[in-house]
Amino acid sequence: MPESMADLLTAQPLFRSLPPDALATVAGCAHNTAFRAGELLLAEGGEATTLFLIRRGAVAIEVHDPGREGIVVQTLSAGHVVGWSWLVPPYRWNFDARAVTDVGAIAIDGACLRSKADADPALGYSLLQTVSGMLLERLQATRTQLLDLYGTRRDEPAGGRTA
Amino acid sequence: MTVACGTPASAPHPLTPALWRVTGRKKETADVTTLTLSPEAGVVPGFGHGQFHMLTAFGIGEAAVSIASAPGEAVGGLAHSIRDVGPVTHALCEAPAGSIVGVRGPFGRGWDIGELPGALPSGTDHVVVAGGIGLAPLRGAVHDLSERHAHDAGRLFVLVGARSPDQIVFADELDAWRANGVHVEVSVDAAPAGWHGTVGVVTALLPKAPFDPVRTVALVCGPEIMMRFVAAALADRGVAPDRIQISLERNMQCGCGLCGHCQLGPLLVCRDGPVVSYGGPLPELLRERRR
Amino acid sequence: MGDNESVQVDDEVVIGRRGLDELMASLAALGYEVTGPVVRDGAIVHGPLAGTGDLPVGCHDQQGPGSYRLEEGQDEALFGWAVGPASWKASFFPPRETVWSAAPQDGSGTPSIAQADDEPGTLALFGARPCEVAALDILDRVLAGGEVPDPSYVRRRTGTFIVVAECGTPASTCFCTSMGTGPAATAGFDLALCELPPGGDGTHEYVVRIGSARGAAALEVVPHRRAGAADLDARRQVLSGAETRMSRRLEVDGLRELLAENIDHPRWEETAERCLSCGNCTLVCPTCFCSDVRDVSDLSGTVERHRHWSSCFDRAHSYIHGGPVRSTTASCYRQWLTHKLSTWWDQFDTSGCVGCGRCISWCPVGIDLTEEAAAIRETSATREGRDA
Numbered sequence: 149m150p151e152s153m154a155d156l157l158t159a160q161p162l163f164r165s166l167p168p169d170a171l172a173t174v175a176g177c178a179h180n181t182a183f184r185a186g187e188l189l190l191a192e193g194g195e196a197t198t199l200f201l202i203r204r205g206a207v208a209i210e211v212h213d214p215g216r217e218g219i220v221v222q223t224l225s226a227g228h229v230v231g232w233s234w235l236v237p238p239y240r241w242n243f244d245a246r247a248v249t250d251v252g253a254i255a256i257d258g259a260c261l262r263s264k265a266d267a268d269p270a271l272g273y274s275l276l277q278t279v280s281g282m283l284l285e286r287l288q289a290t291r292t293q294l295l296d297l298y299g300t301r302r303d304e305p306a307g308g309r310t311a
Numbered sequence: 312m313t314v315a316c317g318t319p320a321s322a323p324h325p326l327t328p329a330l331w332r333v334t335g336r337k338k339e340t341a342d343v344t345t346l347t348l349s350p351e352a353g354v355v356p357g358f359g360h361g362q363f364h365m366l367t368a369f370g371i372g373e374a375a376v377s378i379a380s381a382p383g384e385a386v387g388g389l390a391h392s393i394r395d396v397g398p399v400t401h402a403l404c405e406a407p408a409g410s411i412v413g414v415r416g417p418f419g420r421g422w423d424i425g426e427l428p429g430a431l432p433s434g435t436d437h438v439v440v441a442g443g444i445g446l447a448p449l450r451g452a453v454h455d456l457s458e459r460h461a462h463d464a465g466r467l468f469v470l471v472g473a474r475s476p477d478q479i480v481f482a483d484e485l486d487a488w489r490a491n492g493v494h495v496e497v498s499v500d501a502a503p504a505g506w507h508g509t510v511g512v513v514t515a516l517l518p519k520a521p522f523d524p525v526r527t528v529a530l531v532c533g534p535e536i537m538m539r540f541v542a543a544a545l546a547d548r549g550v551a552p553d554r555i556q557i558s559l560e561r562n563m564q565c566g567c568g569l570c571g572h573c574q575l576g577p578l579l580v581c582r583d584g585p586v587v588s589y590g591g592p593l594p595e596l597l598r599e600r601r602r
Numbered sequence: 603m604g605d606n607e608s609v610q611v612d613d614e615v616v617i618g619r620r621g622l623d624e625l626m627a628s629l630a631a632l633g634y635e636v637t638g639p640v641v642r643d644g645a646i647v648h649g650p651l652a653g654t655g656d657l658p659v660g661c662h663d664q665q666g667p668g669s670y671r672l673e674e675g676q677d678e679a680l681f682g683w684a685v686g687p688a689s690w691k692a693s694f695f696p697p698r699e700t701v702w703s704a705a706p707q708d709g710s711g712t713p714s715i716a717q718a719d720d721e722p723g724t725l726a727l728f729g730a731r732p733c734e735v736a737a738l739d740i741l742d743r744v745l746a747g748g749e750v751p752d753p754s755y756v757r758r759r760t761g762t763f764i765v766v767a768e769c770g771t772p773a774s775t776c777f778c779t780s781m782g783t784g785p786a787a788t789a790g791f792d793l794a795l796c797e798l799p800p801g802g803d804g805t806h807e808y809v810v811r812i813g814s815a816r817g818a819a820a821l822e823v824v825p826h827r828r829a830g831a832a833d834l835d836a837r838r839q840v841l842s843g844a845e846t847r848m849s850r851r852l853e854v855d856g857l858r859e860l861l862a863e864n865i866d867h868p869r870w871e872e873t874a875e876r877c878l879s880c881g882n883c884t885l886v887c888p889t890c891f892c893s894d895v896r897d898v899s900d901l902s903g904t905v906e907r908h909r910h911w912s913s914c915f916d917r918a919h920s921y922i923h924g925g926p927v928r929s930t931t932a933s934c935y936r937q938w939l940t941h942k943l944s945t946w947w948d949q950f951d952t953s954g955c956v957g958c959g960r961c962i963s964w965c966p967v968g969i970d971l972t973e974e975a976a977a978i979r980e981t982s983a984t985r986e987g988r989d990a
Contacts, residue, residue, distance in 0.1 A: 206509070208510065219504070220502045220504060222510050222511045223510040223511055289511060289512045292537075293500050293511065293512055296500065297443070297474075297500070297536055298473055298478060324702075325752075326702070326752070326753075326895075326907075327701065330713070330715070369713055369899075370897060370899040371897065372896070372897045373895065373907075396923050397923070413704075413715075561922060561927065564894065565893075565895075567749070567750035568748050568749070569744075569893070571892030572919060574914070574941060574945070576945055577945045578949075582748070
């Protein structure tokens with residue numbers, strides 16, 4: 149017998165701390181999905197409808213600039229969420245997300261989640277806490293990336309002798 | 312008051328370099344060159360994983376460079392990977408094969424990888440996390456640990472962070488390590504499309520490494536911020552802080568505790584480090600503003 | 603003068619000024635380069651001594667935070683002053699020295715390296731203060747007592763003969779009693795002199811304690827008499843008078859921990875508003891040991907590596923790729939003070955301060971480390987009290 153969606157969700161670190169009834173509600177908005185390597189999960193400018201929870205494979209967050217090759221900003225893998233823009237207006241994707249390998253994911257309908265959260269503020273709060281935790285982790289990782297840790301820093305002062 | 316006559320006449324003067332010849336050169340990345348150096352006097356002095364040499368470019372000056380070779384592979388000279396960031400390192404990076412550089416050392420305390428039999432319980436995992444040129448002082452330890460773990464129950468994970476794919480040092484050796492059973496993961500801060508590896512901070516690689524935190528020894532080297540974040544993430548994962556070793560960078564001039572430049576609170580980094588345990592007061596010392 | 607019987611370690615004898623002259627001659631005859639306090643450029647520094655006439659005869663100093671004045675007196679005192687800007691570290695760890703030189707060899711491209719191993723003479727320090735002997739003991743631990751001793755320091759320092767002048771005339775900046783280094787000499791000397799108050803003719807006698815066999819040998823040929831109870835009592839009064847007059851204090855109880863716990867104290871920023879980062883304190887300090895090296899080449903291709911004193915107030919002192927670790931005056935002052943009084947213990951198992959007060963007198967803005975440490979102690983205690 150195939151695993152239920154609630155079981156699949158429980159297996160994800162993101163939802164591990166969610167109460168069972170909240171989990172059942174989320175499961176009602178979710179379905180399984182898959183992408184071939186190279187396929188886009190979502191594209192810049194498109195309507196943001198879905199939260200993807202990666203179960204296997206790797207997804208690259210990319211941005212494109214005319215005349216330049218696409219730039220990979222971040223690579224996400226099993227346990228990571230792809231797609232936050234369904235959470236707040238104007239519900240529009242800002243980046244591309246491309247499957248680097250074949251990807252298996254749970255797709256959760258954003259509008260469905262929002263309406264259930266609106267109807268049950270307690271549920272909405274625990275969902276938001278869960279999502280905020282993930283966002284915070286991502287923000288901190290992004291800040292670290294911004295530091296350009298391994299880049300060449302300014303050169304030694306005139307007359308300096310070290311290095 | 313009398314001072315015992317310290318240095319026997321035969322001992323090398325700690326402040327005077329020996330002459331070593333450049334016997335090999337390899338451009339690792341746009342700004343990192345690996346020099347293979349062999350002593351003119353013939354005998355390579357003993358050294359430990361993660362120790363460093365002071366290299367002199369005659370007429371330019373001196374810089375601290377870690378030894379990238381493992382003690383067991385010293386035949387044919389010692390590898391020193393140098394990043395071109397100033398006049399001295401530039402001159403060293405440009406030193407042609409056959410030329411002479413000055414070498415003092417080895418200095419400092421290096422990685423403790425439990426070389427003595429029974430020093431670590433069988434089945435101990437090692438996690439090596441390196442950022443940028445930080446892989447150089449770890450290369451020898453990876454070399455020897457991969458040999459050891461090929462024959463015991465412990466596993467070796469090597470997690471490498473770099474600015475971009477073309478900035479990965481020892482890139483051609485990573486596959487050899489993989490072939491030797493080492494679990495190697497690489498992440499870069501930014502990559503062009505077509506890069507199928509990971510993009511993101513090196514800490515993001517930790518979840519991909521299924522080491523057992525309670526029987527893990529971690530060796531971390533890279534920019535100080537990166538080491539703090541990695542050490543914190545390892546500790547969160549359950550690795551005891553005193554089993555997390557990091558290699559500090561401070562201004563090393565004499566290399567042997569005499570010149571006072573590498574002060575870090577109670578530590579003289581060249582003498583008490585560069586490799587120190589993340590346990591004890593160290594996180595606090597590194598957190599101090601402008602310590 | 604002179605029941606010139608033989609002397610041995612721990613004996614106490616009395617000599618006069620002529621005896622001091624003969625002692626200098628005796629040391630010179632034994633092969634020592636006799637060096638000691640001399641007046642130069644309005645301050646007491648160190649130089650070669652041929653006789654007591656080279657000493658700062660009749661000189662007395664007035665010192666305070668940021669102030670040093672030497673007054674030429676009319677009296678016959680030879681040791682009526684406290685330490686000046688020079689310290690003995692310069693004799694063993696010179697402000698500038700060549701470490702090695704490398705000359706190009708024709709054709710081969712291989713330089714030949716020559717060790718700068720001059721053969722320095724063995725010094726007899728004549729008239730070193732007890733605090734200065736304590737400072738040398740600290741330098742010995744730092745530069746000669748570690749895993750890798752500094753060969754040039756060891757070469758200069760080996761065999762040094764020390765004639766201490768116990769201190770009857772502390773300056774207002776002195777606090778050796780707090781550090782346990784003076785005004786009496788307790789160890790580390792070959793001979794210890796104490797200048798007694800002048801007799802009716804204005805001249806001084808000196809109680810000499812013998813600290814070593816070679817001290818006894820050097821004194822053997824000098825006219826002397828056994829010290830009597832009155833002589834020893836006079837010495838005790840000189841030293842207890844000095845202790846009484848020394849009003850400056852550094853509370854050392856728990857100081858090491860106190861400073862380690864107050865890295866974020868606002869006082870550092872306040873002091874930084876006065877501190878000029880000039881590094882004078884580190885230059886006059888008898889234990890500051892930091893050095894830089896610099897490679898110098900000439901047109902012939904010869905390269906020399908020079909070593910010179912450096913200061914933790916120099917921003918390049920903590921330079922690593924990207925910039926200095928300590929880039930502000932506050933962080934530099936904190937490094938200096940916490941190193942001297944706290945982390946020196948961690949590194950060398952001793953305080954780095956002997957209480958000589960030079961850093962107070964020679965600070966151009968008069969920053970006083972005893973006052974700084976006291977301010978941190980006071981407000982740290984207050985803060986704890988408030989939190990409790």
